[in-house]
Amino acid sequence: MRKEPPMKLRLCLFVSICSFVLTIVGCATPPGRITADLPGRYIPLTRPIIAVGDTQEHNATGFPLHQEDGAVDTYVEVAQRPPEQPLFGRRFLEWAIQKHPDMPLLHLGDVVDMSCQSEWQRMRRIFDTGEQAKVILPGNHDGLLFGIFNHDLLTDYLNGDVLEWQRGCRQTSEADDAPPSSDGKGPALNKRMFLQKYIEFLATGPHSHFGLKSPQRTKELKDIQLAWVNPDQDGFVEKVDANLVFGRNYATSFIVQKLRVPPEPDAPRRVTIVGIDTSQLSVAIGVLNMLTGDSPGDTGRILDGQARIIEAYVQEAQRAGEIVIFAGHHSWRQLDMGSRNRLAKIMEGVDNPLVYISAHTHEGWWAMHHVGNRSLLELNVSSLADWPIAYRRIGFAYDPAAKRIKVSADLMPMLQSPPRTDQEILDAWVQQTCTEVDVPIEKISQRELATVKAQRDSRGTLVDWAFSSFEGISDAARLDLYEHAHSYIDGLLDVIMSTHGDLGGQVSELEEVVVPSFCVAGSVKSCAAALLTMQHSDLPASIESYRKKALFAYTVGEQWDDIQDPRAKAYMTCRAAIAAKDDFDMTPEDKRPGTTEDRRRSRDFFRVEATVGMD
Known part of the structure; x- marks a missing residue:
């Protein structure tokens, strides 16, 4: 120690x-x-x-x-x-x-x-x-x-x-x-x-x-x-x-x-x-x-x-x-x-x-x-x-x-x-973006509102954060930090799942995305779903679970950057714009x-x- x-x-x-x-x-x-x-x-x-x-x-x-x-x-x-x-x-x-x-x-x-x-x-x-x-x-x-x-x-x-x-x-x-x-x-x-x-x-x-x-x-x-x-x-x-x-x-x-x-x-x-x-x-x-x-x-x-x-x-x-x-x-x-x-x-x-x-x-x-x-x-x-x-x-x-x-x-x-x-x-x-894909704008808007609200609701308090920082590198402080990190990266996994759900039948390049080797189920959606159900009751389990989630999100994101289909690019721009405005609207003035x-x-x-x- x-x-x-x-x-x-x-x-x-x-x-x-x-x-x-x-x-x-x-x-x-x-x-x-x-x-x-x-x-x-x-x-x-x-x-x-x-x-x-x-x-x-x-x-x-x-x-x-x-x-x-x-x-x-x-x-x-x-x-x-x-x-x-x-x-x-x-x-x-x-x-x-x-x-x-x-x-x-x-x-x-x-x-x-x-x-x-x-x-x-x-x-x-x-x-x-x-x-x-x-x-x-x-x-x-x-x-x-x-x-x-x-x-x-x-x-x-x-x-x-x-x-x-x-x-x-x-x-x-x-x-x-x-x-x-x-x-x-x-x-x-x-x-x-x-x-x-x-x-x-x-x-x-x-x-x-x-x-x-x-x-x-x-x-x-x-x-x-x-x-x-x-x-x-x-x-x-x-x-x-x-x-x-x-x-x-x-x-x-x-x-x-x-x-x-x-x-x-x-x-x-x-x-x-x-x-x-x-x-x-x-x-x-x-x-x-x-x-x-x-x-x-x-x-x-x-x-x-x-x-x-x-x-x-x-x-x-x-x-x-x-x-x-x-x-x-x-x-x-x-x-x-x-x-x-x-x-x-x-x-x-x-x-x-x-x-x-x-x-x-x-x-x-x-x-x-x-x-x-x-x-x-x-x-x-x-x-x-x-x-x-x-x-x-x-x-x-x-x-x-x-x-x-x-x-x-x-x-x-x-x-x-x-x-x-x-x-x-x-x-x-x-x-100029959302209309490029065959996904109802109302569906995208409702989902972004829920995603942003969930991310904001999962945050801890500044006092808890300050005192966990006060503890430096203790196991208790690290566990608290990782638990907060899980909440955020779970949001990334949810966005990844919904993206493949919305565009899976429209953008063939998404079907070519390869998941990490630890994913037993081969598809992006099934791997993300499995990661979201992982249990982590102590620090080692929390770290291991977080590492898998982070590696999965990184691996998928890197391959998304290579996608050339303009519909996928427009869809991603659309979701980012709506989410940014939702986050702004939910933020105290x-x-x-x-x-x-x-x-x-x-x-x-x-x-x-x-x-x-x-x-």
């Missing part, structure tokens, strides 16, 4: 737990209100691009962690999302890619959630669909556990050699106490590793024949600086500068990208987006900050080295007479003061109106800020993980006489016109990740264009 942690350490853990839940809840910062637009003669400068944010692909089949326990979800609504989200949520991004095949895609960060290799691999499959260029601006979840923790925080000491990050990302076919390899590699994905994976994606995408070099071809155990200029004058990615830091300072790694927005024919000026990495975390920000309620991931940071490259990009664009737009994961007010000051100094030299595009809040809004004596227009894009599930189709126009920029940003998906209510957003998803519809309306969420001048 392992030695229990000392009382002082347990007290620190309890404080950090409270800080953890408080800082996640406090993600959104109220923006400044936007003023009425001024009329003008705006010349279209660009064709549209698609902007999405916060997909937060989640590994739901690793070993359970306290940070994702159902009890936490009673307080932090994003700790556990509906079972449909980890199974189907990535289909939102796939749908957007396939719906707009001729538009470059800008992902504003938080591609993954826990930052696991498996999460990236699933999203990489989605990014590989479609021929358009795709760019990622890293978010705080892209390289930090849950977007907050790096791997030498308090939990590591409680677990000895076992890193919770590795444990949560490890598939259950492995032992839950297996240490990472000696070189630090494992199923988790830190910031340096995430950037490396992303650059490998760029190097094998539309730009591969222009010689973008993957850092994997360079010896890994050292810092890597990468600078690349695209010789294709029409390429969406014009330049890339990255610093991949090896060792303990990995979270200071960054990537800056200069993007060419596709121009309209005869546009008088080109538009450049400077893609910023707002998720640089210095080692000095860690346990002490968390204990005082300062979440490392909730605050955006741009350190000096990156700022110098941003400044060089801006100066280069200005010399070429280009309009400069800024974009990054964190909203403007969520950048720390030093970062805002660095950017403000750079923005002083920009001779066009200031525009910043962001994500992170999961809300979506327009805002007007003041940077020195000038206005800064911000468009914040909502998420594809929490309601409102939406994205933007963005274009830019310019009035040279008034020196004003118009940002057009259609709220998507839409039917005949951009949605003006949450119900219209849901209708747009439902009418003060805990909704995407805040209330009325509050979003007051922040111009449903607005589709805005202008800004030089004042």
Whole structure:
């Protein structure tokens, strides 16, 4: 039996737990209100691009962690999302890619959630669909556990050699106490590793024949600086500068990208987006900050080295007479003061109106800020993980006489016109996805309501969770954790069963899904049903049962990702959208990740264009 942690350490853990839940809840910062637009003669400068944010692909089949326990979800609504989200949520991004095949895609960060290799691999499959260029601006979840923790925080000491990050990302076919390899590699994905994976994606995408070099071809155990200029004058990615830091300072790694927005024919000026990495975390920000309620991931940071490259990009664009737009994961007010000051100094030299595009809040809004004596227009894009599930189709126009920029940003998906209510957003998803399969929408809606309600009703209390965490790694605490994990993964099995029940006669690829060898009955539905009836009265039995359920869900999910039948893809997107809205509706107003519809309306969420001048 392992030695229990000392009382002082347990007290620190309890404080950090409270800080953890408080800082996640406090993600959104109220923006400044936007003023009425001024009329003008705006010349279209660009064709549209698609902007999405916060997909937060989640590994739901690793070993359970306290940070994702159902009890936490009673307080932090994003700790556990509906079972449909980890199974189907990535289909939102796939749908957007396939719906707009001729538009470059800008992902504003938080591609993954826990930052696991498996999460990236699933999203990489989605990014590989479609021929358009795709760019990622890293978010705080892209390289930090849950977007907050790096791997030498308090939990590591409680677990000895076992890193919770590795444990949560490890598939259950492995032992839950297996240490990472000696070189630090494992199923988790830190910031340096995430950037490396992303650059490998760029190097094998539309730009591969222009010689973008993957850092994997360079010896890994050292810092890597990468600078690349695209010789294709029409390429969406014009330049890339990255610093991949090896060792303990990995979270200071960054990537800056200069993007060419596709121009309209005869546009008088080109538009450049400077893609910023707002998720640089210095080692000095860690346990002490968390204990005082300062979440490392909730605050955006741009350190000096990156700022110098941003400044060089801006100066280069200005010399070429280009309009400069800024974009990054964190909203403007969520950048720390030093970062805002660095950017403000750079923005002083920009001779066009200031525009910043962001994500992170999961809300979506327009805002007007003041940077020195000038206005800064911000468009914040909502998420594809929490309601409102939406994205933007963005274009830019310019009035040279008034020196004003118009940002057009259609709220998507839409039917005949951009949605003006949450119900219209849901209708747009439902009418373009649910109708693709021969399953009554009423049947799907009733089932999603029951599934989401069951998941929410199965959660424990935050007090029970806190005190089981207080007990550290005792058998009683682990049993309680696994019992809560069973409730959630049973929801995944139920969704898997109903999917095969609904589509079994329509989608032949589902009949080809192979179940794990421990399934006595050969079909997906019968194996899931058998797993749901397994008894587990003690800790070893509970762990064994959970491992089988998790491996089954993982195995089926991996094969689902290879299904090409558009009816199956549409069905999965449909269920994820309805479940997200149901979860939102069942959530108390003060805990909704995407805040209330009325509050979003007051922040111009449903607005589709805005202008800004030089004042």
